Amino acid sequence: MLPEPSGRRSRVVMVEPALTQLTKLTANETHRLDRASVAISVNPELGTEVPGTLLRDYADEIDGVRVIYYMTALRTITVVAYVEA
Template identity: 75%
Template sequence: MSPEHAPRRSQVVMVEPALSQLQKLTAAETHRLDRVIVAISVNPELGTPVPDTLLRDHADDVDGARVICYVTALRHIAILAYVEA
């Protein structure tokens, strides 16, 4: 990899229930959630594995947002129905 380029970010996809929840958030809550999603796209290993599942639970205490997601083998990240801000 060229030193001028950072590692490729993971692709983030939101499922319909998560998109519905986003419509209910304020602009400030959306901004806080966006920061967490960007962090996860850069490092999909963030968060804690949920026992006996393929899910990861990431809570960001600084931004006050929590995301439960699934990281595929191709490093695509699906944001699940449960997001809170």
């Protein structure tokens, strides 16, 4: 069962590798990724834990999007390390 969203969105920030990947996406792929980013900002626990790390791996099979990210300690910022669309 998925955890309930807190009602407060986290701020999504992308690090350099993710920003570089963004430049290679089409407008349609960017739109799909935006929807995934919003979903993660509302409920940062959507993704599954990557064992042995602080990372989470979120894959939306319908939109064909994958995002690897981690949350700051206070869960106010979600840092995206990798995107795939």
